[in-house]
Amino acid sequence: MGMGPWNAPGPGFFPVLIGSILCLLAVAFLIQSTYGQERVPKKVTFWKEKTSWKKVTYSLLALIFYLFVLNDLGFITTTFLFLFFVFRFVGKKRWPSSFLVAILASAITFLVFKTALEVPLPKGIFKIG
Amino acid sequence: MLDSLSGLLFGFKITFQPENLFFCFAGCFVGTLIGVLPGIGPSGALAILLPATFYLSPSTAVIMLAGIYYGAMYGGSTTSILINIPGEAASVVTCLDGYQMARQGRAGPALGIAAIGSFIAGTSGVIGLMFLAPPLANFALKFSSPEYAAIIICGLILVSYLGSGSILKAFIMGALGLLLGTIGSDPIDRLDRFTFGSFYLLEGLGLIPIIMGLFGISEILINLEEEEFRGILQEKIKNLFPNVRDWIASTWPILRGTLIGFFVGIIPGGNTIISATMSYAVEKRVSKHPEKFGTGAIEGVAGPESANNSSITGSFIPLLSLGIPTNAVMALLLASLMIHGVSPGPLLISQHPEIFWSVIASMYIGNLMLLALNLPLIGLWVKLLKVPYAYLFPFIFLFCLLGTYSLRNTVFDIGVMILFGLVGYLMRKFAYEPAPFILAFILGPMFEEHFRRSLIMSYGSFTVFFVRPISLVFMLAAILLLLSSLVPWMKRKKGAFDP
Numbered sequence: 001m002g003m004g005p006w007n008a009p010g011p012g013f014f015p016v017l018i019g020s021i022l023c024l025l026a027v028a029f030l031i032q033s034t035y036g037q038e039r040v041p042k043k044v045t046f047w048k049e050k051t052s053w054k055k056v057t058y059s060l061l062a063l064i065f066y067l068f069v070l071n072d073l074g075f076i077t078t079t080f081l082f083l084f085f086v087f088r089f090v091g092k093k094r095w096p097s098s099f100l101v102a103i104l105a106s107a108i109t110f111l112v113f114k115t116a117l118e119v120p121l122p123k124g125i126f127k128i129g
Numbered sequence: 130m131l132d133s134l135s136g137l138l139f140g141f142k143i144t145f146q147p148e149n150l151f152f153c154f155a156g157c158f159v160g161t162l163i164g165v166l167p168g169i170g171p172s173g174a175l176a177i178l179l180p181a182t183f184y185l186s187p188s189t190a191v192i193m194l195a196g197i198y199y200g201a202m203y204g205g206s207t208t209s210i211l212i213n214i215p216g217e218a219a220s221v222v223t224c225l226d227g228y229q230m231a232r233q234g235r236a237g238p239a240l241g242i243a244a245i246g247s248f249i250a251g252t253s254g255v256i257g258l259m260f261l262a263p264p265l266a267n268f269a270l271k272f273s274s275p276e277y278a279a280i281i282i283c284g285l286i287l288v289s290y291l292g293s294g295s296i297l298k299a300f301i302m303g304a305l306g307l308l309l310g311t312i313g314s315d316p317i318d319r320l321d322r323f324t325f326g327s328f329y330l331l332e333g334l335g336l337i338p339i340i341m342g343l344f345g346i347s348e349i350l351i352n353l354e355e356e357e358f359r360g361i362l363q364e365k366i367k368n369l370f371p372n373v374r375d376w377i378a379s380t381w382p383i384l385r386g387t388l389i390g391f392f393v394g395i396i397p398g399g400n401t402i403i404s405a406t407m408s409y410a411v412e413k414r415v416s417k418h419p420e421k422f423g424t425g426a427i428e429g430v431a432g433p434e435s436a437n438n439s440s441i442t443g444s445f446i447p448l449l450s451l452g453i454p455t456n457a458v459m460a461l462l463l464a465s466l467m468i469h470g471v472s473p474g475p476l477l478i479s480q481h482p483e484i485f486w487s488v489i490a491s492m493y494i495g496n497l498m499l500l501a502l503n504l505p506l507i508g509l510w511v512k513l514l515k516v517p518y519a520y521l522f523p524f525i526f527l528f529c530l531l532g533t534y535s536l537r538n539t540v541f542d543i544g545v546m547i548l549f550g551l552v553g554y555l556m557r558k559f560a561y562e563p564a565p566f567i568l569a570f571i572l573g574p575m576f577e578e579h580f581r582r583s584l585i586m587s588y589g590s591f592t593v594f595f596v597r598p599i600s601l602v603f604m605l606a607a608i609l610l611l612l613s614s615l616v617p618w619m620k621r622k623k624g625a626f627d628p
Contacts, residue, residue: 014311019308025301028297029297052354060547063530
């Protein structure tokens with residue numbers, strides 16, 4: 001992946017250029033953080049609330065779960081599980097309402113996307129859809 | 130002049146087709162919804178809805194997406210005024226005086242003047258767009274690669290410069306965006322770069338999953354940290370009509386706001402937030418009673434609300450006449466047009482007049498629809514605010530997941546989205562701006578192509594950028610901006626727009 005001569009820059013030219021600029025900026029940033037005036041004056045709290053990390057982490061886990069399971073379990077099942085998990089554990093709603101809303105939402109979105117928008121959705125091993 | 134009018138009539142003919150009218154309304158409706166509901170803004174929503182526009186014609190797609198964008202500006206003021214929570218970023222300024230007005234029982238006039246100001250600004254902005262874009266496109270026909278390269282680099286520096294945090298961080302974001310933009314095929318020789326043999330990376334990282342992650346998922350993650358809040362809505366909103374004194378007080382702010390917003394919107398990096406903030410600052414400075422700002426001065430609502438609307442039409446100008454997007458939403462529209470096989474550039478207006486003129490016509494109609502949606506129907510939106518966020522956000526997640534999947538029927542894109550959701554979340558935590566990143570990501574390949582082509586044209590001489598007059602102007606501007614950001618040795622934080 002050559003950089004090429006100046007009159008015909010090759011594919012490597014731009015990445016190297018940007019990479020170098022980035023290195024320079026990083027050094028500048030380092031210098032600024034260490035010697036600059038704008039040192040953080042007070043303690044900055046990372047999480048807004050004590051329990052914030054739970055909701056964020058659970059949500060991320062649910063999303064990652066969706067990503068890995070979608071092709072295996074199919075759209076409706078995965079969506080149902082995802083929604084149920086999120087409603088129950090992140091939204092903290094009760095079991096019955098989470099269950100109900102998750103089922104309804106999965107079914108409705110499936111119908112809408114399949115019939116109205118004609119989007120192909122994965123079927124998975126349960127062969128629903 | 131006559132050309133423009135005949136073009137406009139042509140546009141109306143297309144826009145009045147039932148399909149386009151429907152999607153224009155749909156866009157405005159969804160836009161208002163997005164604006165009213167805190168927790169998702171126009172960028173994220175547009176990214177989610179973009180896949181749904183695949184089966185529409187390019188004009189219809191842009192009509193709807195544009196409607197969502199300016200619709201959100203109308204809706205955003207509602208929550209700012211009623212519960213002191215901005216529905217989307219640009220409405221932050223409206224909270225300052227709008228909420229105070231609501232507490233004094235004057236929510237009605239505040240909402241009314243916000244809608245009316247938005248309408249005046251939006252419509253005036255479209256007039257400006259209509260008359261400025263075609264001549265600019267004509268002028269741009271003289272452009273060749275050096276000019277484009279110079280404009281883009283100037284634009285990227287401007288975007289970083291106008292950000293609200295540390296300029297250095299913005300530059301870093303820009304550089305990262307440029308770097309990630311190199312993934313995929315190189316623009317001139319078409320050789321793979323950084324694809325690691327993955328089939329899915331051949332075309333580079335998808336813009337849409339990245340934006341959905343950066344603006345959709347990360348927004349939700351940030352919001353999840355708050356405890357559940359309940360809106361505090363007091364009495365019924367009576368009397369939406371501002372009285373005569375309000376009108377007189379608001380006239381100049383609306384006019385000034387319209388102009389400020391429009392011109393700020395044209396420049397790269399100028400977005401709705403900056404327009405609104407500038408308008409507020411200007412109003413406060415020219416007012417005979419600046420101390421009233423913050424206690425319920427209607428000028429503080431009229432100006433910013435107008436500015437944020439006209440800045441949207443302003444930002445369409447570089448996209449439609451040069452093919453260069455100036456903010457994340459315009460980048461999405463660019464992507465949408467390219468997906469539909471239209472390549473934006475100076476030839477867009479002449480080769481696809483049906484797109485340009487129907488979008489313009491739809492903006493006139495859209496602003497009218499929004500006036501109707503936001504004045505008499507305001508009760509509807511108020512009721513909607515009572516839905517707790519805990520019921521909403523799982524669906525936003527779901528739409529993001531579905532939308533991303535529907536792009537290429539692969540979970541790879543979902544993975545990209547989630548990754549950038551996390552990245553976006555961390556970025557917000559550590560105060561890094563997403564805008565320079567996104568713009569650099571999409572403008573990078575364009576810049577590289579033009580830059581390398583310029584060097585090929587000039588046989589390796591860099592003077593090509595400085596010898597040609599147009600490109601010289603932009604290069605000088607870029608250098609000036611760079612130098613002035615170095616002057617306080619990057620210790621400066623941009624606080625220039627604090628009201």
